[in-house]
Amino acid sequence: MKTGKVIPVYWDSGFDGRDFFVPDSAKGAPVAPFHEFYETVKTKRDLPPVYHFPESAARALFMLARYAAWHRRPSGSLCARWGARPRC
Numbered sequence: 001m002k003t004g005k006v007i008p009v010y011w012d013s014g015f016d017g018r019d020f021f022v023p024d025s026a027k028g029a030p031v032a033p034f035h036e037f038y039e040t041v042k043t044k045r046d047l048p049p050v051y052h053f054p055e056s057a058a059r060a061l062f063m064l065a066r067y068a069a070w071h072r073r074p075s076g077s078l079c080a081r082w083g084a085r086p087r088c
Helices: 034-041 054-072 077-081
Strands: none
16 A cells, blocks of 8 residues: 555454453454454455464465466376376
């Protein structure tokens, strides 16, 4: 953004091991806490995927890269590697 403004879409809730709470830094914020934000956007088809944990996002990105590498391979390359007939 050219103006240098930050536009928050959610804030991180505090969690004491049992309950969520509003941290002092987020009191009065005009945006929702992450757990509410996540519930409203997780099923929307017109938005990119939103993950609850970074590990889930990293796994999805890994699987996408793995699929892309498989898709770019030359046709019949797996068959030739294993000595199979070029029928694949």
